[in-house]
Amino acid sequence: MKRALTAILAIGLIGTQFYAAFADDSRVPKSAYAKEWTKPKQQNVKETIKTTGFTAPAERTFIYYDPQRGAIDEILVKKGQPVQPGTPLLRYRTDAIDRELAQLTSKQQQLSMRLSQLSEEIQGYQSRVAAAPENNFEKQQWEEKAKEVEREKTELEWQQQQYEQERMELLKQKEEQTVESTVDGIVESIAPNPSTSRPLITIASHTIVIQGKITESLVGKLAIDQAVTIHLPNESKGLGGIVSDIGSFPINEPSFRQRSEYPFTVHLVEQAQHANKPQPTIPFGYHVDITIVTKEKNGAITVPAKAVWHENNRAYIYVIRNGQLEKRRVTLGMKQGNRQEIEQGLTEEEYIMVHPSRDLKQGMNVWIPLEINKPSKETIQQVRKRDMAKYFLEGFFGAF
């Protein structure tokens, strides 16, 4: 009975003592283990957005079917064929022009024959005039006839010129029935059936751009001329570029269920700078990873991102100051990978806790775990003997 009472009393007392030690408002000091602690770093930081995209032609030229020029006789290029300015692309039918040309040629031949006859007639009249005596009535008649025939010949020669002009005109029209390329590029597509509503031939330019997409929550961070790095799959080296266009309308029809995505275009900088040099061949429609630099700052103070914790939408870090924890509110800047920029509230010389937990509180003492490394002779010489004695004795007396 006596033992049981003693045991109950002991358990009750220890229970009370545990409450005194661990109650929320306990005054019993607790220390924090600095399992990992560090100093902030000064570095250049970039805020980036990562997304995906694909290669596309920088420009497309469309050739449409013109029904006024008649039916198409022949498409003169194939899909994928490189073309240059002047390369024939297609030819319209020239039957009517050919018929007119044949008629005209026939007329010209008849006219030429008639003109030859007239020349002979004129010659005949002139020889008769020369043979006839002076002041003879017949001589005057031959002269009149010769003049009459010459007039007719002049008229026919004029007619001949008209026919020639018409022929030249028709030949020109015939030439125009062949459509030539005005640009340098590759035939991207040829429509199977001619239609006025869709391009008959599409020519893609040799230079490529990157077509990317970005969600509505990030599109506001994009701006024209922002630097971009393009990474091709399985290639470590990236290609530089700049944002050249940001779409105002979403890629798909907006809906309540899904967040919208917006298109943007990236022009490759190296491609533009070395336009005359051969570029690595990247096929159109090739998928790539896009990294857009939305912000950049040199000499920013950064800490491991996990060192920052949030309370009521405010950011805090635990600074180790005079051996105690100081809960300090900070202003966050950019985030780069696992590093977080601290804009305000921290200096480069201070130490911080890397893994803050809920147990940590303002004013807690900090305990530093031992790292077992053999100190060098230089280190032993650098540290004052007084300090060495101090810490040895502190450890010694702390054991009592």
Added chain:
Amino acid sequence: MIYRSHPWKELLHPNTTFGQLKEAERVKRVIPILLLFLFFSAVLSFVRAYIGVGTEELAKYLPRYTDEQRTLLHLLFAGGHIVGGMVAPLLFFFISSFAFYALFEETNLAKLIAVQLSVWFIFLIGEAVSLLLEWAFGLDTLVSPFSLGVWGPYLTDDRFVWALLRSVSLFSVWAVYIQVVALRTFTNQSIGRIVATVIAVDLVFAFFAAVCTEFPFEWFQS
């Protein structure tokens, strides 16, 4: 009759074992157990230093030292802690044994030393429990909930008082009980005198330990 020291049995059955010890002509296995406890004390001190308990002073001057310099100082701290962890119980062990030997004429020093081994065992258990609390909850060494030290921060900011209060613990009461039972078995003195003597000796040592714990390291500061 030969008595083989067995601290665990002595704690569980003090009346029987100390009765056997009283009747014994020789006491054996004291030195091996003493060395074993010394080893355990050193291990506990090393673990405490390894996890960083008591390194507040080192953390205070983080910017002053390079990583290598701080590691050296921490190693010295750990070394001091290990040495202290062995010296402190040894001092208590021998001083209290000699004190009881001097105060109670009918006692035998070898037998008192055997009794003090079981007391050392209690303090080793206390140290291990305290280390667990320090490791798990970051509790300051002086404010273990198994001791009255936990009330120290509620009473005063003076850490010396906390250190004094720490000496009154579940384990120290257990140790006093074991010592009283042993001395009652060995001597014909009244229970009052025995209890008073044991408490007085323990209090002197507690005061000494409190003074050591709160050693004024400010003297070393530049």
